[in-house]
Amino acid sequence: MAEPFYLTTAISYPNGKPHIGHAYEAIAADVIARFRKAQGYDVRLVTGTDEHGLKMAQTARNAGRDTLEFATEMSNHFRAMCERLGIGYDAFRRTTEPQHHAASQALWMAMAARGDLYLDRYEGWYSLRDEAFYDESELIDGEGGQRLSPQGTPVEWNVEESWFFRLSRYRDWLIELNETPGFLEPESRRKEVLSFLKGNELRDLSVSRTSFDWGVPVPGSPGHVMYVWVDALTTYLTGVGFPDRDGDFARFWPASLHLIGKDIVRFHAVYWPAFLKSAGLPVPKAVFGHGFLLHRGEKMSKSLGNVVDPIELADTFGVDPLRYFLLREVSFGNDGSFSAEAIVTRANAELANSFGNLAQRVLSMIFKNLDGVLKANLDETEADRALRADVSAQLAKMTEHFEALSFSEGLETWMRAVFACNQYVDEQAPWALRKTDPARMTAVLNILFRCVRDLAIAVRPVVPTSIDRLLDQMGISADARDYIALADNSWFDTLAGSSYRVAQPVGVFPRLDLASENAT
Missing domain, CATH: 3.40.50.620 (HUPs)
Structure with a gap:
């Protein structure tokens, strides 16, 4: 039990x-x-x-x-x-x-x-x-x-x-x-x-x-x-x-x-x-x-007219970006400040541009260049093994931080793993490999698919709705989205051997605009 x-x-x-x-x-x-x-x-x-x-x-x-x-x-x-x-x-x-x-x-x-x-x-x-x-x-x-x-x-x-x-x-x-x-x-x-x-x-x-x-x-x-x-x-x-x-x-x-x-x-x-x-x-x-949370560095009070309705914030910026911002921006246990600009900046830089764009690029390239088909048992290079080891190590550290309620530090560690994946994309340049070495392009994209899945599962407690939409697109079953699943080394071979194909992806972290100052 x-x-x-x-x-x-x-x-x-x-x-x-x-x-x-x-x-x-x-x-x-x-x-x-x-x-x-x-x-x-x-x-x-x-x-x-x-x-x-x-x-x-x-x-x-x-x-x-x-x-x-x-x-x-x-x-x-x-x-x-x-x-x-x-x-x-x-x-x-x-x-x-x-x-x-x-x-x-x-x-x-x-x-x-x-x-x-x-x-x-x-x-x-x-x-x-x-x-x-x-x-x-x-x-x-x-x-x-x-x-x-x-x-x-x-x-x-x-x-x-x-x-x-x-x-x-x-x-x-x-x-x-x-x-x-x-x-x-x-x-x-x-x-x-x-x-x-x-x-x-x-x-x-x-x-x-x-x-x-x-x-x-x-x-x-x-x-x-x-x-x-x-x-x-x-x-x-x-x-x-x-x-x-x-x-x-x-x-x-x-x-x-x-x-x-x-x-x-x-x-x-x-x-x-x-x-x-x-x-x-x-x-x-x-x-x-x-x-405490401070609004633009000031304590909130009705007399100052700066009390913020959380439902208005969620309606303005989205629930998951708000959840991510609050745990990422403030070192838990200390006081912290928020503003509309800070929410938009953080959500765009990390959720939309860094992780969201990574997932979108990887799934799009698999859809366009591999007809959505994943392939198992491909040869890995030292660079591939190094990326997978780096992502695994960073997510293990993230878990330690979350156990200590150090959410900001944990999400900072998660971002390091995201940055490592984006650097790998730039270095491997799968768009160029498509013409010069299609087999290597296939290996690179499959490595990235694995890493995106691991990154998604790791951050799911913070942004659950968005991540579930992403994992749905990746063919990851609802009962295989917990941390125990991260230790499963057979999932990719099973998925690649099934009838699953990556479809045209839909982004789950759209960029935010500073559309309204009224709520914040």
């Missing part, structure tokens, strides 16, 4: 429509899922919407809407984004679903049974925008002496009866966990969390509210609803069937990877592991906090 791989995105807060940051994370998660599937893993990808909390209730009330009706409408925008961007999730969970309420209450009762919950009075600083508590030592001064969170969001002094979680009990264990190699990446996030854990007395965490009722009810405590982050984080358990501990939960938990934005690392590397430890459940194997 295939090894399980359970991957989650952050659970998006739908008090507004999805923006490019949501799309960036969803695309990265989808690429990871497709990549791991191509390696032979049994992958489960879960995403969803976190619909509780005061901020959600206030947004609905200000719009004159029923809260659940509003949450449903907004959640559907996130589903639509996933559909438009080709995000192949296995489950989309909403925190308003009955199963999720049952899962959250089961987690709560497990923490209570451990003696980690107690009733007290909460007094402290709270950021509505972050749905987070902050210690006095963490606050910064804003304009006019206003107190702000470390994220720069307004905070208010809050006083109410609350259930508390004994977070302080887990400080030493949390330090040890976050020092474990591979648990929290990249290194910069790990340093931030360890600095927080080692530099502060870890205070117990307020985990319920009485000032509003839009949330999961606390078992046996009328008038209390769970702190939205207890509820939201539990979605990762709900995604594999919890509170049922058999079936999918037994197979997929603990999660292989939580993919999140850098602004919510503390919730995932401090609070969430402590909740799970208290409840007697295994902690996730890894958490990765990626960076």
Whole structure:
């Protein structure tokens, strides 16, 4: 049986429509899922919407809407984004679903049974925008002496009866966990969390509210609803069937990877592991906090009018070019910037001109000069063997980079293999060999056909729709497009010995024009 791989995105807060940051994370998660599937893993990808909390209730009330009706409408925008961007999730969970309420209450009762919950009075600083508590030592001064969170969001002094979680009990264990190699990446996030854990007395965490009722009810405590982050984080358990501990939960938990934005690392590397430890459940194997996307170097905000709709971007530039750009342009884990010009430049230079043109030239020459017929068992020269070895080595490095979530570096390595193929075309000049040495031309084109197929399969997790159109034209069956197929040395002989013929090819990566500045 295939090894399980359970991957989650952050659970998006739908008090507004999805923006490019949501799309960036969803695309990265989808690429990871497709990549791991191509390696032979049994992958489960879960995403969803976190619909509780005061901020959600206030947004609905200000719009004159029923809260659940509003949450449903907004959640559907996130589903639509996933559909438009080709995000192949296995489950989309909403925190308003009955199963999720049952899962959250089961987690709560497990923490209570451990003696980690107690009733007290909460007094402290709270950021509505972050749905987070902050210690006095963490606050910064804003304009006019206003107190702000470390994220720069307004905070208010809050006083109410609350259930508390004994977070302080887990400080030493949390330090040890976050020092474990591979648990929290990249290194910069790990340093931030360890600095927080080692530099502060870890205070117990307020985990319920009485000032509003839009949330999961606390078992046996009328008038209390769970702190939205207890509820939201539990979605990762709900995604594999919890509170049922058999079936999918037994197979997929603990999660292989939580993919999140850098602004919510503390919730995932401090609070969430402590909740799970208290409840007697295994902690996730890894958490990765990626960076932010900036628009032309500026942080996006409604007040600046530079918030970008990812669906508009996909409509303008195409889904696959957008997916490729976001993972190629930005070193994953760091902040990065995008613009319409950058998307067009990158997509044209690498997808259209370099790889797309390579595939188009090779298939066109086979169609025109060989009547579309492939030939096996042809003699290879040292140059042929060197190209195939180079492509194979570069794709092996690409796989290593993708396993480390270094997508930009992996795609840079893939491009080196593409460049090697284009250089080989220029050096071998099959158009000239057609007159001087037809047999050698045949060998060159068949070598290139093999390399194009390998390059296509390798990059398929990133640009799946375009690559499937290419592989359809190349006669590569749908069940032979994963990474395992790259190790098959018999595929070409089998294809060449069949009735397959290369037809007049159709390009799959057309050049883009900077047709509209409106979306970006």
